[in-house]
Amino acid sequence: MANKGWDEFDAGAILFSFNDKVDNIATTLAEDRPYSPSNSFTASVGDWRIEKPIFNKDYCIDCQFCWIYCPDVSIIARDKKMIGIDFDHCKGCGICVEVCPTNPKSLLMFDEHKDDDECLAGWPEKDEKEK
Amino acid sequence: MSEIKKIKNLKEFSTSADRFEGANLLCPGCAHSIIVREVLNATNDDLVLAASTGCLEVCTAVYPYTSWDASWIHIGFENSSTAVAGAEAMYNALKRKGRLPQPDRTPKFVAFAGDGASYDIGFQWISGCFERGHDMMYVVLDNEVYANTGGQRSSSTPVGSSTTTAPAGRVSYGEKKEKKDMMSIMAAHHAPYVAQVAPNKWKDMVKKIQRGFNTVGPVFINAVSPCTTEWKFDPADTMMLTDLSTDSLVFPLYEIIDNKELNITYRPKNVVPVIDYLGAQGRFKHLFKPENKHILDGWQKRVDDNWDYLQRREEARV
Amino acid sequence: MADKMDLLDVEVWDGNMAASQAMRQAQIDVVAAYPITPSTPVVENYAGFLANGYIDGEFVMVESEHAAMSGCIGAAAAGGRVATATSSQGFDLMVETLYQASGMRLPIILNVVNRALAAPLNVNGDHSDMYLGRDSGWIQFNAYNAQDAYDLNLIAFRVAEDHKVRLPAMIHQDGFMTSHTAEGVLTLSDDDAYNFIGDYKPMNAMLDFEKPATYGVQTEEDWHFEHKARQHNDLMTKVNPVIQEVFDAFEKETGRKFDFVTNHNLDDADVAIVAMGTTVDTAMLVADQLREEGKKVGVLGLRVIRPFPFEKLAAALSNVKAVCCMDRSAPGGTVGMLYNEICGAMYNSANHPVITGYVYGLGGRDMTVEYLKGIFADGEANAAAGKPTTPLQQFIGVRGPKLNFL
Numbered sequence: 001m002a003n004k005g006w007d008e009f010d011a012g013a014i015l016f017s018f019n020d021k022v023d024n025i026a027t028t029l030a031e032d033r034p035y036s037p038s039n040s041f042t043a044s045v046g047d048w049r050i051e052k053p054i055f056n057k058d059y060c061i062d063c064q065f066c067w068i069y070c071p072d073v074s075i076i077a078r079d080k081k082m083i084g085i086d087f088d089h090c091k092g093c094g095i096c097v098e099v100c101p102t103n104p105k106s107l108l109m110f111d112e113h114k115d116d117d118e119c120l121a122g123w124p125e126k127d128e129k130e131k
Numbered sequence: 132m133s134e135i136k137k138i139k140n141l142k143e144f145s146t147s148a149d150r151f152e153g154a155n156l157l158c159p160g161c162a163h164s165i166i167v168r169e170v171l172n173a174t175n176d177d178l179v180l181a182a183s184t185g186c187l188e189v190c191t192a193v194y195p196y197t198s199w200d201a202s203w204i205h206i207g208f209e210n211s212s213t214a215v216a217g218a219e220a221m222y223n224a225l226k227r228k229g230r231l232p233q234p235d236r237t238p239k240f241v242a243f244a245g246d247g248a249s250y251d252i253g254f255q256w257i258s259g260c261f262e263r264g265h266d267m268m269y270v271v272l273d274n275e276v277y278a279n280t281g282g283q284r285s286s287s288t289p290v291g292s293s294t295t296t297a298p299a300g301r302v303s304y305g306e307k308k309e310k311k312d313m314m315s316i317m318a319a320h321h322a323p324y325v326a327q328v329a330p331n332k333w334k335d336m337v338k339k340i341q342r343g344f345n346t347v348g349p350v351f352i353n354a355v356s357p358c359t360t361e362w363k364f365d366p367a368d369t370m371m372l373t374d375l376s377t378d379s380l381v382f383p384l385y386e387i388i389d390n391k392e393l394n395i396t397y398r399p400k401n402v403v404p405v406i407d408y409l410g411a412q413g414r415f416k417h418l419f420k421p422e423n424k425h426i427l428d429g430w431q432k433r434v435d436d437n438w439d440y441l442q443r444r445e446e447a448r449v
Numbered sequence: 450m451a452d453k454m455d456l457l458d459v460e461v462w463d464g465n466m467a468a469s470q471a472m473r474q475a476q477i478d479v480v481a482a483y484p485i486t487p488s489t490p491v492v493e494n495y496a497g498f499l500a501n502g503y504i505d506g507e508f509v510m511v512e513s514e515h516a517a518m519s520g521c522i523g524a525a526a527a528g529g530r531v532a533t534a535t536s537s538q539g540f541d542l543m544v545e546t547l548y549q550a551s552g553m554r555l556p557i558i559l560n561v562v563n564r565a566l567a568a569p570l571n572v573n574g575d576h577s578d579m580y581l582g583r584d585s586g587w588i589q590f591n592a593y594n595a596q597d598a599y600d601l602n603l604i605a606f607r608v609a610e611d612h613k614v615r616l617p618a619m620i621h622q623d624g625f626m627t628s629h630t631a632e633g634v635l636t637l638s639d640d641d642a643y644n645f646i647g648d649y650k651p652m653n654a655m656l657d658f659e660k661p662a663t664y665g666v667q668t669e670e671d672w673h674f675e676h677k678a679r680q681h682n683d684l685m686t687k688v689n690p691v692i693q694e695v696f697d698a699f700e701k702e703t704g705r706k707f708d709f710v711t712n713h714n715l716d717d718a719d720v721a722i723v724a725m726g727t728t729v730d731t732a733m734l735v736a737d738q739l740r741e742e743g744k745k746v747g748v749l750g751l752r753v754i755r756p757f758p759f760e761k762l763a764a765a766l767s768n769v770k771a772v773c774c775m776d777r778s779a780p781g782g783t784v785g786m787l788y789n790e791i792c793g794a795m796y797n798s799a800n801h802p803v804i805t806g807y808v809y810g811l812g813g814r815d816m817t818v819e820y821l822k823g824i825f826a827d828g829e830a831n832a833a834a835g836k837p838t839t840p841l842q843q844f845i846g847v848r849g850p851k852l853n854f855l
Contacts, residue, residue: 189667192663192665193669194667194676206546213511213519216523217481217520217522217525221507232651236658
């Protein structure tokens with residue numbers, strides 16, 4: 001959001017989450033919300049990451065542990081399925097990987113700059129010891 | 132809309148539309164936002180939120196961004212309780228006078244605050260709100276330290292923790308005082324519902340939050356919030372630390388109803404030694420020197436004694 | 450629905466009752482309050498109205514003044530009419546939240562029954578608490594008597610809640626001298642008073658779930674200055690036109706005329722006393738007596754302390770040769786606020802009167818007719834000499850060797 005002059009914003013430094021009126025936000029998913037430019041949803045902290053989580057849906061059982069324990073609302077779950085990661089909001093903490101119960105894990109951390117396909121190509125095999 | 136949201140399992144829970152947004156400025160791996168998400172997602176009712184000064188507040192409303200999809204207010208360090216109580220009073224007035232913008236809604240009033248804001252500087256405000264009986268929920272994000280300002284001790288800081296204002300040193304093992312027992316103090320206000328929660332035990336937590344939302348009057352929730360920065364552990368290990376906190380019984384999960392009935396809500400199958408919990412955190416590192424063994428022993432004894440006490444209370448139904 | 454109260458055209462009220470009655474007539478949605486001498490009766494009277502069915506808003510008796518203003522802020526942000534009252538140490542305790550109320554642009558009405566500040570502890574009236582609040586970004590109205598306290602409450606709600614303003618406002622009255630002194634007060638009927646104020650018009654209400662609002666954000670070096678500048682701009686440019694509008698409307702409604710400054714015989718005066726609170730009324734009495742002796746003296750009462758009415762004040766003092774500024778607060782190592790502000794207002798005006806300052810009345814010490822005569826005499830000597838004939842700062846009414854500075 002561009003830095004505005006003193007005469008260009010709402011008095012009282014009040015921020016509004018949405019551009020338009022919302023009816024029942026608790027049942028409106030992100031893609032259907034009229035986010036305002038002041039909503040941090042529209043911002044990115046992607047550049048905080050040193051490592052990124054990569055999702056391998058071949059092993060995912062949709063347990064949703066990653067969804068509930070993600071501190072940054074960055075696990076995208078729709079219709080009870082894990083469908084991906086929101087890399088604008090993921091800070092790369094690695095909690096999702098730690099709580100992933102599958103073997104091999106369905107989420108692993110990789111260097112931020114490593115190519116996604118390369119990450120998936122080198123996915124580890126099932127670890128017998130981990131069981 | 133005031134019916135309780137159905138959350139049978141995690142799959143069903145994952146259909147929630149979060150009202151807390153990413154690109155907030157909390158540390159990677161911060162448990163605060165996990166707790167906030169579980170609280171907010173426990174209901175589909177409208178929310179009026181307040182936050183005391185602290186990590187959550189300074190990281191979620193830094194102009195020109197807000198991370199809140201519900202109305203939210205921050206006044207000061209000590210008064211999120213009273214801020215939301217004021218809003219609740221306005222709700223009651225406008226309801227009576229027929230001037231609510233959406234009269235059919237059943238909003239919930241929630242204040243979030245850290246342990247410093249709650250156990251220390253905001254204690255009087257919370258006490259006042261609970262004595263007056265506002266219909267609100269007060270959630271402590273208990274990371275046992277003033278994390279926002281760089282790790283100073285609070286009255287929630289436990290014995291032996293090294294903080295910047297009670298550091299471990301050549302002649303000190305760090306914090307000397309025991310953690311304040313806020314659960315008992317708040318229950319003693321005859322609050323209708325007081326509960327300790329941990330975000331790893333999400334089902335227990337959501338059940339308690341829903342019970343809290345369904346309770347008329349002030350509800351106190353103490354949520355353990357492992358702090359990667361001040362407890363000094365890897366951000367990826369937040370849930371592991373939370374597991375250790377509940378399974379070592381350092382943070383027993385229980386509820387007190389009307390200051391009359393105490394229920395333990397989680398009994399670990401395998402209780403973990405307290406040293407496993409302490410050893411996973413840099414803030415207790417110095418306790419593992421030989422000269423501090425008595426502090427470690429004291430820790431285990433204190434946790435055991437507290438667990439015995441809670442069990443006796445539960446059994447006696449008091 | 451609250452019961453209406455039948456008022457006589459003239460009621461015998463003290464300043465506290467005048468304020469409470471105006472608050473009742475405003476049909477406030479939330480009052481969060483805490484008692485403190487000498488404003489306690491405002492809260493007690495209001496509680497009595499509630500207990501007898503005259504109030505249908507919420508009345509929250511909190512555990513401290515800080516909590517009182519905190520609750521008021523939460524309630525005001527939620528979206529409705531809010532007011533409270535306090536004094537002295539309670540005002541001190543509120544200070545943190547005063548800045549937050551104005552910074553969030555919440556139109557809260559605060560009756561401040563002025564009292565000294567400890568230490569040493571003192572329950573009586575002076576203006577120390579009022580002075581403490583003068584940089585807080587609130588509008589500050591000044592009552593000289595119980596009638597003013599009533600009228601200015603009605604005026605303050607309408608000004609503060611105007612969407613062009615949206616700032617909190619204080620109504621100051623002198624502890625005990627006004628707050629506990631019964632006077633005849635001309636009243637408005639409940640309907641007329643409420644209609645004068647008008648319905649509360651919500652703006653950015655937290656309880657509007659169709660438009661969630663975030664209040665109380667953090668702004669650092671990249672935004673803070675702009676927000677403070679905006680607030681100051683609105684205080685300097687937007688508030689006074691609305692105050693003028695409401696003063697005019699009030700005069701039309703009641704015949705009682707208010708202005709930013711009270712000009713009492715200043716147009717042909719050589720000497721002016723500038724004062725606030727009850728001292729304005731006393732000084733006018735003294736000035737009238739001196740006029741009968743042929744002395745060209747007048748009084749300027751400061752009705753609106755913030756925003757400070759620089760131009761109106763300079764215009765009212767444009768013909769005087771000497772100004773005596775009456776500060777009822779210990780300035781703590783400098784000149785008094787009024788002395789300072791008036792020098793500031795006059796320095797670049799066409800008229801350059803001799804300006805001297807007086808510190809008086811601390812902790813409830815009386816400002817007597819004799820003292821005021823002496824001060825007018827100082828002013829006359831200054832006017833005749835065209836320069837100060839006394840030190841610039843004198844303490845009036847204090848025991849011991851005469852205390853002068855500068």
